[in-house]
Amino acid sequence: MNRKSLQALIIDHHFGELSPEDAEALEARLAVDAAAQAEAKQILATLDTARRAVLMHPELVQASVPTVERSLVSANGNWSRPALAAAVVFLAALSGSVGFWAGHTFSPSASQVILPPPKADDPVENSPWTRYRITPNPGGAGLQIVRLENHHDPDNTSIK
Amino acid sequence: MKKTFLFPLIALLLGGCLPEARIWWAPDSQQAAVLSEGALYLVKPDGGLGDPLSGGTADKTVTPTALSWLPDGSGFVLCRERKVASWEEVAKLIPAAEAAPIEMLSHAMPALLEGAGKLDGRPTEAEALLTSVVSGDSGDFFNALLLAYQTNKPLVGNLLRKLPKGAELADDLNGDSSRFTVYEVCLLHIKAGREDGVPISLARSLCAMSQPGVSPKNPAVAWLQSKKKQSSIEVATLDGKEHLTVCASAKPAFDWSADGRALIFATPVGGNGDSLARIQKTTVIQESGALVESAPDAGTPNGLPASVEMGMAILPDPPRLQALPDGRVLFSSLPATLPAPGSGPGIDPRLYVLSTDGGKIETVATAPGALPANLSFFTSSPDGKLAAVVESGNDAVAVVDLASGAVEVISPSHSGWQCRTMPAWRSSSELSFAALGKSGYPEWMLWSKVGGVHPISGKWPARATADWLQKEGPEKKSPGGK
Numbered sequence: 283m284n285r286k287s288l289q290a291l292i293i294d295h296h297f298g299e300l301s302p303e304d305a306e307a308l309e310a311r312l313a314v315d316a317a318a319q320a321e322a323k324q325i326l327a328t329l330d331t332a333r334r335a336v337l338m339h340p341e342l343v344q345a346s347v348p349t350v351e352r353s354l355v356s357a358n359g360n361w362s363r364p365a366l367a368a369a370v371v372f373l374a375a376l377s378g379s380v381g382f383w384a385g386h387t388f389s390p391s392a393s394q395v396i397l398p399p400p401k402a403d404d405p406v407e408n409s410p411w412t413r414y415r416i417t418p419n420p421g422g423a424g425l426q427i428v429r430l431e432n433h434h435d436p437d438n439t440s441i442k
Numbered sequence: 443m444k445k446t447f448l449f450p451l452i453a454l455l456l457g458g459c460l461p462e463a464r465i466w467w468a469p470d471s472q473q474a475a476v477l478s479e480g481a482l483y484l485v486k487p488d489g490g491l492g493d494p495l496s497g498g499t500a501d502k503t504v505t506p507t508a509l510s511w512l513p514d515g516s517g518f519v520l521c522r523e524r525k526v527a528s529w530e531e532v533a534k535l536i537p538a539a540e541a542a543p544i545e546m547l548s549h550a551m552p553a554l555l556e557g558a559g560k561l562d563g564r565p566t567e568a569e570a571l572l573t574s575v576v577s578g579d580s581g582d583f584f585n586a587l588l589l590a591y592q593t594n595k596p597l598v599g600n601l602l603r604k605l606p607k608g609a610e611l612a613d614d615l616n617g618d619s620s621r622f623t624v625y626e627v628c629l630l631h632i633k634a635g636r637e638d639g640v641p642i643s644l645a646r647s648l649c650a651m652s653q654p655g656v657s658p659k660n661p662a663v664a665w666l667q668s669k670k671k672q673s674s675i676e677v678a679t680l681d682g683k684e685h686l687t688v689c690a691s692a693k694p695a696f697d698w699s700a701d702g703r704a705l706i707f708a709t710p711v712g713g714n715g716d717s718l719a720r721i722q723k724t725t726v727i728q729e730s731g732a733l734v735e736s737a738p739d740a741g742t743p744n745g746l747p748a749s750v751e752m753g754m755a756i757l758p759d760p761p762r763l764q765a766l767p768d769g770r771v772l773f774s775s776l777p778a779t780l781p782a783p784g785s786g787p788g789i790d791p792r793l794y795v796l797s798t799d800g801g802k803i804e805t806v807a808t809a810p811g812a813l814p815a816n817l818s819f820f821t822s823s824p825d826g827k828l829a830a831v832v833e834s835g836n837d838a839v840a841v842v843d844l845a846s847g848a849v850e851v852i853s854p855s856h857s858g859w860q861c862r863t864m865p866a867w868r869s870s871s872e873l874s875f876a877a878l879g880k881s882g883y884p885e886w887m888l889w890s891k892v893g894g895v896h897p898i899s900g901k902w903p904a905r906a907t908a909d910w911l912q913k914e915g916p917e918k919k920s921p922g923g924k
Contacts, residue, residue: 325557412833
């Protein structure tokens with residue numbers, strides 16, 4: 283069992299999502315594997331900290347669930363799955379989005395390609411505006427917007 | 443039906459550099475407030491730049507970002523950002539309800555950091571859930587991280603350095619990102635061309651505040667407040683005593699109705715990024731001048747009077763809509779009929795005018811291709827007869843006659859130059875904007891039908907308007923090497 287699978291099982295077990303058989307197997311593994319036990323302890327401690335934070339301040343996660351109307355904390359005080367997911371978002375943000383905070387980078391998905399100006403399909407000859415054309419994405423599925431070069435006569439200012 | 447509209451794609455293509463509001467003419471048209479090099483000035487056409495306003499706006503830790511004049515010209519409401527070094531000071535400035543979650547999250551931060559390092563990425567079984575749950579706000583996360591770091595640098599620093607690129611982040615927390623940003627909406631009175639007293643704070647927040655708009659008829663101001671990639675529309679009285687959230691999730695554009703009592707805005711039909719939006723009008727000020735009160739029996743989610751549904755449209759990103767003096771609403775949209783053949787609707791957005799009651803939409807009859815593909819940057823004249831249009835892809839400026847659809851290019855495009863400044867109407871027949879001057883550098887220009895175009899910033903240092911346009915490419919043209 284790899285580390286990610288183990289982590290998944292520990293989290294599911296924590297929220298009672300495992301079948302009795304799987305839960306038994308996991309507990310047996312944890313009983314004999316010190317490393318797995320340490321892993322479980324670490325994960326549960328982290329989740330517990332986040333759980334307490336959510337219990338005390340539900341607004342921390344502000345879990346906006348457009349199609350699932352459920353409260354963050356159930357009547358018996360257990361953490362609901364949306365709340366779990368919201369908390370895991372924090373973990374994901376930490377492990378996956380650190381680069382954003384460090385670099386503040388943004389990579390547009392649409393490509394910027396300079397093409398020769400169109401000759402026949404340009405409805406207004408003297409428009410100064412940047413023109414774009416929709417083309418199939420050569421790298422795969424979907425569409426891309428490509429920028430066309432403009433050739434505008436600055437002396438002709440009326441475009442109607 | 444899958445909505446594959448092209449406005450968002452264009453927004454991605456254009457990236458983050460867009461024309462910004464930097465010029466705000468006073469109601470008497472005799473002076474303007476301008477943003478130059480991060481400072482705020484009060485200037486007259488053909489006059490000098492003078493000294494920036496003090497009273498906090500020239501403080502290097504405070505950056506003014508946008509303003510809206512009071513109807514009588516006695517001052518303006520200003521949005522500004524303040525860099526604050528300590529959380530203790532931040533906590534005194536912002537509402538307690540905003541500070542508490544940050545403090546709580548900062549306590550959990552060491553355990554979260556340690557857990558993130560251990561988890562080595564997202565647990566795979568959580569991915570399906572993550573797609574249906576919106577992430578916690580990244581701004582809250584960063585503030586909590588900075589607070590945790592300042593509270594225990596050795597511990598949090600060590601935990602960070604174990605994460606991918608965590609060392610860079612730790613360095614950032616010691617450098618450029620070592621301060622909290624507090625946003626503020628404040629009222630500043632003006633007398634004899636200078637500020638009269640200190641700014642009066644109307645609202646403060648850790649959420650970005652922008653686009654202030656003072657009601658043309660009542661003592662109230664509305665603004666956008668952005669958090670978690672969604673914008674709310676807030677309104678407050680100018681004495682700061684009343685405050686109302688008009689819409690918790692709106693497209694980032696609004697305007698006051700001509701009577702100054704209602705706000706016109708748009709809400710996405712689907713998620714926050716949906717370009718399909720409902721345009722609506724909500725009354726926020728009573729006839730008495732007081733803000734409307736939230737009533738539990740109003741039958742609306744926020745307890746406010748029900749909105750008037752004015753229309754539905756595909757809006758550009760960023761969206762823009764403006765109320766005209768006669769009560770109609772000007773907005774830009776992409777006409778589309780689905781299903782459509784081929785690759786879908788083409789990129790030919792138009793300007794539209796929505797009737798006061800929302801019962802009728804008229805297209806401004808511009809020729810195909812006469813308007814920019816990303817039709818986000820237009821501003822109507824005070825009399826509502828003309829609209830100035832720019833785009834971020836080049837530096838051309840055009841004026842559209844909203845009745846006839848005739849488009850006149852009043853300033854041509856120049857190869858490699860791009861607009862970064864929204865035009866501003868001085869009066870219904872005079873438009874000011876940024877354009878390349880004879881010097882080859884950006885200057886502030888004034889256009890009128892009769893007088894043509896001439897520069898009005900001739901007495902300013904060239905660097906004052908250097909970033910009002912942007913030179914495309916890695917090497918930016920800089921006046922005088924300054």
